[in-house]
Amino acid sequence: MLVFVTVGSTRFDALVEAAISEPVLSTLRDTGYDHLVLQRGNSTIESEEFKGESCTMRRHGVEIEIWRFKSSIQAECEQADLVISHAGSGTILDVLRLGKPLIVVPNPTLLDNHQEELASALQILGHLKATSIQDLASTIASFEPHNLVPFPPFDGIKFSKLVDEEMGFV
Numbered sequence: 001m002l003v004f005v006t007v008g009s010t011r012f013d014a015l016v017e018a019a020i021s022e023p024v025l026s027t028l029r030d031t032g033y034d035h036l037v038l039q040r041g042n043s044t045i046e047s048e049e050f051k052g053e054s055c056t057m058r059r060h061g062v063e064i065e066i067w068r069f070k071s072s073i074q075a076e077c078e079q080a081d082l083v084i085s086h087a088g089s090g091t092i093l094d095v096l097r098l099g100k101p102l103i104v105v106p107n108p109t110l111l112d113n114h115q116e117e118l119a120s121a122l123q124i125l126g127h128l129k130a131t132s133i134q135d136l137a138s139t140i141a142s143f144e145p146h147n148l149v150p151f152p153p154f155d156g157i158k159f160s161k162l163v164d165e166e167m168g169f170v
Contacts, residue, residue, distance in 0.1 A: 002035045003028055004080035006073055008088045011042040012107050014133045015086060020045070023137040025060035031140060037076055038066045082145070087115035087130070092122065097154070101145035102128040105136060127151050 005019045018024055019038050028036065045066070054067035070076075074094070077083060083095045087106040095102045104122075106115035119130035126149030131139035164170045 001033045001081040002037065002079055003033045003082045003084060004037045004039070004073075004076045005084045006039040006076075006091060007041040007043055007086045008039075008091055009041050009069070010086060010088070010107065011044075012086050012105075012109075013043045015084075015105050015107070016040045016043040016045060018105075018133050018136050019084065020059060020064060020066075021137075022060055024140065025062045025064075027137040027140045029061040031143075033062065033082065035063045036065070037080075038064065039070070039073060039076070040066055040068055042068070082143075084136070084140075087119040089118055092118065092128070096122075096127055096151035099150060101143070101148060103136075103139055103143060104128055104130050105133060106130065108132075125149060 005015070007015055016038065019036065025036070054065070056063070056065050058064065073091075077095055077098055077100060080100055082101050082103070084103045084105065085091045085095065087104040092102065092104060104115075104119045106113070106119045108116070116130075119128070122128050123130040126147070128148065129139060129143055161170070
């Protein structure tokens with residue numbers, strides 16, 4: 001089974017390092033995941049195994065593929081059995097619209113902590129699980145994807161009505 005971890009275009013070293021740490025990899029392996037694809041964005045990796053823009057390695061029973069950027073992460077999201085992501089709104093919406101199980105880790109170093117607010121709101125609605133770097137391994141271990149509430153499909157009529165109301169056309 002495949003888990004895809006993404007930090008988007010940002011730098012989120014803590015999530016990248018956590019994703020390839022022994023506690024997280026062992027938990028992934030123990031819950032049935034044997035392949036991890038990690039999109040690291042501008043993050044750095046403090047590992048002698050990692051050299052250059054991309055690499056593959058095996059750690060703690062998990063095959064790992066690491067790269068910085070691709071023109072799209074759509075294919076990785078579609079193939080993943082689980083997505084672990086920073087709490088960027090674009091990534092969250094893309095993953096939820098695909099109906100994929102999602103664990104988000106808000107980046108606490110961002111200025112206004114908007115990721116925490118979004119993650120919390122969507123967790124309350126039951127669409128995803130939010131966690132911290134420190135709790136990532138235990139969140140993976142206890143995660144029950146079948147308990148998630150499906151995200152509603154986009155409804156363009158509602159959106160256009162909202163814009164019309166906001167602009168005073170209605």
